[in-house]
């Protein structure tokens with residue numbers, strides 16, 4: 035059957051019986067009632083979006099009881115996951131599958147004359163995140179609900195998520211994203227959970243007696259944080275958690291005095307200023323953003339979340355001192371690091387704890403995950419800004435820092451080497467070298483009980499580089515927790531054909547226990563199984579080809595090797611290496627057009643931060659190369675290049691199952707982990723990658739024979755960086771690289787503006803910070819070995835099947851179990 039007939043979420047769910055007891059008739063009538071009474075629509079006038087809203091409301095109803103039960107329950111310990119980003123994507127397939135209602139919903143809609151796939155396509159992506167960090171938070175939420183960790187995710191309910199990307203003649207254009215334009219049927223507004231968040235103002239002293247001095251913060255401005263809850267249903271509906279997103283509102287919606295004086299715009303100025311906080315997601319990925327609004331966002335959601343969880347704790351347990359026994363707070367990167375002084379402030383000011391007691395509670399409740407070591411991404415805030423916006427917090431930070439530095443003088447840090455100013459500067463929470471700035475990473479590290487990296491290599495590099503001096507003070511604090519992905523979305527929902535094949539081969543238990551995928555290995559060379567595995571891939575490639583044709587007008591051949599790099603556009607991720615190799619391949623094919631070339635389609639997708647000029651130029655180059663290559667009849671049937679616009683979670687769900695080759699080619703030591711790499715390998719794409727981030731652990735699991743590794747490792751990168759003039763030497767030694775760069779620099783791909791790409795080629799020739807030139811020849815070599823591997827289908831499919839079979843460890847259920855055991859010390863429900 036053709037890809038078009040293949041239902042997106044399908045019959046493999048047969049072994050999963052409805053968890054709610056609903057029949058087709060129940061659900062049909064429920065959807066019909068929502069359409070009529072909640073939306074005021076008739077079936078005849080309803081658009082797909084209306085059907086989506088009605089279906090979502092009907093499904094939501096099915097989790098309300100479980101929601102209320104889990105809200106009332108008092109677990110021994112809860113996890114609070116604070117994240118500025120949750121890149122959740124669409125929620126309907128999660129809800130249906132986890133409730134076991136996919137088939138029931140499909141049938142119910144069919145009886146109403148509606149196609150479930152069209153309804154699912156009408157759901158906008160909730161793109162409340164930029165990339166891997168935000169998507170990881172979404173996978174973790176799904177896993178916590180599935181394995182029964184009582185948890186609340188806290189974030190911001192942005193009116194506008196990540197921008198919509200389009201191309202105008204190959205240049206990225208950004209437009210606002212509008213996921214809330216027609217409301218959000220998944221959420222419950224909770225006006226009863228509203229908190230006041232202060233900014234600015236002054237700190238005053240009072241003396242309650244006996245020489246005690248208390249400090250009180252009087253903010254100049256107050257904003258309200260209003261809770262909006264999205265239920266997170268776990269696998270088989272067993273457990274429901276919540277994602278609580280804060281919306282910013284003004285204390286008073288309008289200044290009536292000013293309004294009555296005729297100043298109609300001025301009358302709502304304060305409201306606009308307040309609401310701006312939850313207006314837009316910052317589109318920065320792996321880079322610090324120095325905007326004041328960003329700091330306001332960070333403090334806003336951190337303070338609201340801490341106030342909320344402390345109120346809950348006090349209600350349940352009475353005494354705030356027992357917080358560490360019943361709450362584990364995870365800071366997702368440094369964005370919520372202001373939690374350290376904020377928790378101290380709340381404990382001292384609102385609960386009368388002494389400094390020592392407050393510090394004990396804080397440092398036994400907070401934990402911090404680091405997601406990047408790139409220097410430009412490590413958040414620091416100017417002291418001047420912090421003093422103006424959060425004066426009380428700045429005082430607390432000064433005092434924490436003073437005690438921290440004093441302690442080093444007291445405890446065995448008396449020797450000359452450790453007393454020197456350089457050492458103290460390296461552990462100080464304040465960076466004095468670049469103007470005075472608060473180091474949020476150091477602050478989070480110092481205030482946390484556990485600090486973790488997100489892959490084995492990344493964690494080692496945390497210990498040996500950025501956090502080395504702090505690590506030496508407390509060698510048990512840093513632990514590794516390699517990232518994971520939820521198989522429910524990235525295998526079961528995204529690839530129902532492969533899931534069905536797995537269920538039929540190793541049993542339905544694989545839906546609960548991914549370790550059973552191992553059983554596929556025995557079939558890696560069994561022709562009947564291979565044929566079915568290949569047929570699933572073929573179907574997914576046809577579906578992808580259809581999307582490519584619809585969105586770009588380019589026809590691609592599903593028989594060709596689909597070679598895919600999708601992720602944020604960033605120099606360290608080296609999309610440029612891939613493009614330069616594409617140009618070299620183009621030249622090689624043109625030089626020997628009659629050779630037996632392996633047909634390839636290179637597919638790119640990803641967004642560049644709007645202010646990241648060089649990343650946008652790399653997109654333009656990829657688009658210009660695509661145009662030249664696709665228009666050249668001499669390479670037709672051998673090479674095509676596609677840049678798919680507006681990469682998103684839902685687009686990833688279509689792209690990844692259609693991939694043969696997964697490009698994970700960052701400069702070693704720079705990609706903290708990667709999670710796309712895991713999604714591709716699970717779906718059976720072979721990886722071409724460097725020894726970076728989680729690629730190393732993927733190699734260890736799938737086996738070195740089933741992955742294509744090339745290039746310098748992290749130590750090699752460090753050594754090469756120290757060699758002066760390394761780029762020029764590498765280019766001189768590689769005629770192929772030199773020719774490709776010459777062609778790009780010559781204006782061959784930009785005849786209307788010949789110098790357009792000189793900033794890229796000049797940089798590669800002179801500086802090449804990301805060591806593209808150093809790795810190019812080895813990348814070329816490994817790509818040609820991939821060409822050869824592709825020409826041996828039996829060998830290729832055996833490798834692909836072994837990838838799928840050996841990826842179970844990368845389930846985010848495993849990551850969450852490790853966090854639960856070793857960081858949160860929380861029991862599974």
Ligand code: GL5
Pocket residue numbers: 164165166167168170319320321405406411488517705706707708709727
């Ligand atoms: C990131 C890293 O760059 C990724 O390597 C990592 O997989 C991800 C999740 O841990 O975190 N750090 C970061 O700031 N963004 C990431 O994707 O945006």
